[in-house]
Amino acid sequence: VRPRVWVSQPLFGDIVGRLREDFDVVETTQVGKHPPAEIATALSSSVGALVTLNDPIGAAEVANAPRLRAIANVGVGYNNLDVPALTAAGIVVTNTPDLLTETTADFGFALMMAAARRITEAERWLRDGQWRQWSFETMLGVDLHASTLGILGMGRIGQGIARRAAGFGMRVRYHNRSPLPAEIERECHAEYVDFDTLLTSADHLVLVLPYSRAVHHLIDAGALAKMKPTATLTNIARGGIVDEDALADALAGGRLAAAGLDVYEGEPAVNPRLLALRNVVLTPHIASGSLATRRAMVSLAVDNLIAALGRGPQAGHPPTPVNADALAAAGKPGLKR
Ligand code: GLV
Numbered sequence: 001v002r003p004r005v006w007v008s009q010p011l012f013g014d015i016v017g018r019l020r021e022d023f024d025v026v027e028t029t030q031v032g033k034h035p036p037a038e039i040a041t042a043l044s045s046s047v048g049a050l051v052t053l054n055d056p057i058g059a060a061e062v063a064n065a066p067r068l069r070a071i072a073n074v075g076v077g078y079n080n081l082d083v084p085a086l087t088a089a090g091i092v093v094t095n096t097p098d099l100l101t102e103t104t105a106d107f108g109f110a111l112m113m114a115a116a117r118r119i120t121e122a123e124r125w126l127r128d129g130q131w132r133q134w135s136f137e138t139m140l141g142v143d144l145h146a147s148t149l150g151i152l153g154m155g156r157i158g159q160g161i162a163r164r165a166a167g168f169g170m171r172v173r174y175h176n177r178s179p180l181p182a183e184i185e186r187e188c189h190a191e192y193v194d195f196d197t198l199l200t201s202a203d204h205l206v207l208v209l210p211y212s213r214a215v216h217h218l219i220d221a222g223a224l225a226k227m228k229p230t231a232t233l234t235n236i237a238r239g240g241i242v243d244e245d246a247l248a249d250a251l252a253g254g255r256l257a258a259a260g261l262d263v264y265e266g267e268p269a270v271n272p273r274l275l276a277l278r279n280v281v282l283t284p285h286i287a288s289g290s291l292a293t294r295r296a297m298v299s300l301a302v303d304n305l306i307a308a309l310g311r312g313p314q315a316g317h318p319p320t321p322v323n324a325d326a327l328a329a330a331g332k333p334g335l336k337r
């Protein structure tokens, strides 16, 4: 029998089909989250798995998976995976960076614009047949041009948003764990500021930092209180970075003009207080969702899985490993060096 790999979600069948050359592929046909026990059972008979942010995997899920050697995450963020626990179990983890950068930056910009100019709110109003009520003061928004864009987290996606902002005549400020090299700052027309300055000076604040426990509810009531009441907040990173109740309070109380959210703390559940507000644009975690990019992400994840499992032209050298150094440091065979 050929070794088994588990595909946790329906993913482009023609791309995932490449795994069949070497493996017995078990494809899940049901969308959505699996209970942890179901994940553990699927992994127990697998050498590898292709998973998404819908699939939380840690020590408990791999405890009875003695043959499991690789998990390929379809996504750049991998906070669904307990990487230290998987490293300790000798499991290679990979992700899909870079190829979603521009698509995700496009979407971040679109969401920010939709929030600032009230595009989805205005469409609902039109569809509700309210146009006869139109006045000169209908759906007044806040400008992007000549405003200050604040970017929290200046990785590749943040830099992509900064480059777009230059075309809109925005002034760009950012905060990051450390400032970028001067050359990249110049190229992005971006100026490093401390966190408080970012909060107080941004007319539009976009969150693009990776999630970790250290940034849980970084945008809380205190942070929101420092923002301008005319400002917008856009989150395309991870829901847990924002205290959603504090955000709902600020939006309802007129202490923040609008928000654009693609990610939520309890996905796929959305805080009912946010659902009830008019001045927030809500999308279902689709920032990387262009057809070309989602296909490229699955393709890279498949390449990663095949290589991490020692097959194919890149055997032992998956293109984008997450824990190669950690595996080596832990003395795990994992990958070829
Ligand atoms: C999506 O959120 C990703 O991390 O790719």
Ligand code: GLV
Pocket (backbone or CB within 6 Å): 076, 097, 098, 101, 154, 155, 156, 157, 158, 208, 210
């Ligand atoms: C994160 O990895 C990013 O590309 O911003």
